[in-house]
Structure formats: structure tokens, C-alpha cells
Amino acid sequence: MITFENINTLGHLVIENHQYKHIHYPEMLLRYDSNFIEFKNTPSLAEFKNAENYLRNYHLKNGQKHVKFYFPANEKPAVEILDYMKKTGYAIGFLELYTIQPRQFPSVVDNPDIEIDVVTDKTLETFLELQYQQDLEFGSEFANQKIELHKRNFEEQNILQLIAFYKGNPAGSVDVIVSKETAEIDSLGVDENFQKKGIGSRLQKFVMEKFHDKTIILVADGEDTPREMYRRQNYQNHGFKYHAHKVYEN
Template identity: 50%
Template sequence: MNQEITFENIHKNGAIVEENERYKQNQFLKIPNMYDANYIAFKQMPTLAEFKEAEEYLRGYHMRLGQNHVKFYFPEGIKITDELDNYLSTSGYDTGFMELYKVDPSKFPEVPMNDAIKVREVSEKNLEPFLDLIYKHTLAFGEKFAQYKRSLIREQCLDDSQKERHLKLFATYDGKAAGYAHVIISKAFVEIDNLEVDEVFQKKGIGSALQRKVMDLFSDRTVILVADGEDTPRNMYRKQNYQYVGFQYEALKVLE
């Protein structure tokens, strides 16, 4: 559990299609408008001129493929320069930063028993209500995106070649679909990705129960996750004994 953890350990869908000394470009055309899978990640903080060059390239690349966005990740642990930040803010970008956390499962707090909450691995028996809840939660990004996401998750659940890498957990409350988590498995780390609790069942301990299940299943590995650096769940993670590892800035622009 002492292996160094960086944002490089965070799972990304898709594959690198271009790489040079300045950046890596990742594409995932199964879901072309999945922003966090179709992007450029800078290896070093770009100058404004270097950013504009990469921006023009990615915009053209995405437009040729019918993609309606450009997204950039900046080197972890480095704040965006004032000059670049000013350009992004005046050019229609949404900017922010993500924080990386880790926890030793033995340090995660015990979760009070609640017979109303059941957390199970997704199987053919509960696959459809699980997928229905994912569809509901992603519909805000458009019906087409929600359908693509539902199809991708179904494939990960049913494809035997992906089961060793992807584990899905489904939570119910009094038998009703309440939440879920995607767990990405590697030898040293287990990443909790896309942990969601339906708004109807918030503040009932479902998020903690999902995490407790991960801790119990993978007690021999470090558990990691990424939180929005400006959102409230990060405070909850700190209370649950997660340790702060680092931050990474990002910028997204949805094209007209």
C-alpha cells in the first residue's frame, strides 16, 4: 500500500491516439461526448500560445468527428497561470480542479447496520433496475448520452473479459433502487468511480454502505477516488479518513 499514487492511476475510457512532448490526446468514440474520455492532457503547463495551438488542433479534430466539446487536463499539482486562466474565463471555458484521495480500508470507519440498505454486486438478476437508475442519473446530459452510457455499462457487466477489471455495486433501500458505484480494479489500487445515490435516498447512509462494501471486498489494497475540489463530498471523504494526495486543474468548453 506504499506505492506512489498519482492521477495517472485514475481510469480513463478510450485510448491515446496522439502523443508528443507537450501532451497526450485520448479518444473514446463509443461515447464521443463523454467529456472526461475525449480530451488532451498536458504533460507540462502550456504557455498561452501553446494552449491556443492545442486548442485549435483539438477543436478541428473533434468537429470532424461530430464532437461538440474540447476538454483539457493540466499537469497535476500545478495551478493554471494567471494569463491562461484569464484566457479560459473570457473564452467560455468552465474551469475547476479535482482532488485525489486514498484510504487504507482498515482506516475506513465502521458503518452502522441498517437492514433497509442492501448492497450487492450487479448480476443478471438486478442488472435492469441498476441500468435504469444509471439511465435516470445521466439523462440530464441528453437522451443519446444516457443511452450510450447504459449500453457501455451493460457491456462491462456482461463481458467476461471486462469483469476482472470492472465491478459494479448496486444499493437498494427497502427494496427500491437507491445508489450504485463503479469499482475499477488493479493489483495495487481499487478506484471508486461514479458513486451515486439517488436524491430520494440521500442522507440515509447509502454512500457509506457502498464504500464499506468496497473496503470489505478489497481489504488488501489501497482505495482511491477523485472528488470535485469545490464540492461538499470532499469534506465527507476527509471525515472518513481518506488522505489528500493532490490536485489537478481541468477546463471544458462545449462548442456551439
């Protein structure tokens, strides 16, 4: 059975107790999804505040201005916790887990203007420049740190980086994290100048064909439009997970 446990977590385990796991990634301190606490059981408000205080102090020592929390899968946080987070400036959202068997993916019309390639030494710089431009909306420091992450991923044996070209122009990309039974679609993105041309579907189709013997998995923001695309493409929903983060001014 596929669960959120099958989704790759980028980060190092700092501490694990009966209540939560603390994940930290000093290689990229600005990446909220790699620096967080994940609750194993639904906390009380007092327990949440204790974890919040612990993580805030830990992050302050590392120059980090945020805290982030994940809650147990398929459980909505208690009302008093939601009220507290809303009153104290947290952004609250939820993720949805999707899976598909490659044969269930819809047929995709072949477009000779679109070319999908595995990133190699020859195309790495092009891939990195595409990523940098897309990540600039989060600030140059984040974009620069992300470049180093992409370089590390390029060396990883279990990560396949794909780049899409539209009429020869770099237009989209995706990372595929491969395990024994699954292939996880991660960071699927298409440059805004080339959207609605079928590039995202072609990237996915490439994954379906290359990993036809695996279950394809991904996580989508429960409040973003891509989730509707995944449903139309025959992906199946396997649950949700709430998360919340807060950014401090100092």
C-alpha cells in the same frame, strides 16, 4: 506512491508528444472525460491555443461540440491561460485525488433497510434503469450512450458494479475498478430520493471489506461537497489537477 496516473482513463490514445496526450473515445463522443487533451508540461498561452485549435478541428470532424483539457498534476495553469479561458467561455475546475487504507474507514452502523449487491445478470436491468434515470439530466442521448458503456463495463473482468437497495428499491450504485494494488471507487451515486440514509457509506464499506488488501482510491471534484465527506471518512488528499472545458454552439 499513488498519483493521478493510478486513476483509470476511459479512452484511446490518439497521439502523444513531448507536450500532451490526446485521448479519444468514439464509443461515447459525448463523454468529455474520455475526449480530451492532457498536458504533460505546463503550456504557454501560444502552445495552449495551438492545442485548442488542433482539438477543436479534430472534434469537429467527429461531430463533437466541445473541447476539454487537463493540466499537469499539482500545478495551477499560468495566469495568462486562466485569463484567456475565462474570457473565451471555459468552465474551469479542479479534481482532488484521495486514498485510504480499508482499515482506516470509519465503522458504519448496520441498517437492515439497506442491501448492497454485486450486479449480476438478474439485477443488470435494474442497475441500468437506475443509471439511465440519473443520467437523464445530461440529455437522453448521453443517457443512452452511458447505458451502452455500463453494459461494456459489466463484461469487464476488472470492473465490479455494485447496486444498493433501500427497502427493496434501487437507491444507489458504484463502479469499482480493480488493479493489482488498488481498487478505484468510480461513479458513486445515490438517488436523490434516498439520500442522507447512509447508503453512500454502506457502498463504500462494502468496497473496503471486499478489497481489504488494496489501497482504495478515488477522484473528487474539488468544488463539490462529497470531498468534505471523504475527508471526514479519513481519506487522505494526494494532490490536485486543474481541468477546463468549453462547449461550442455549433
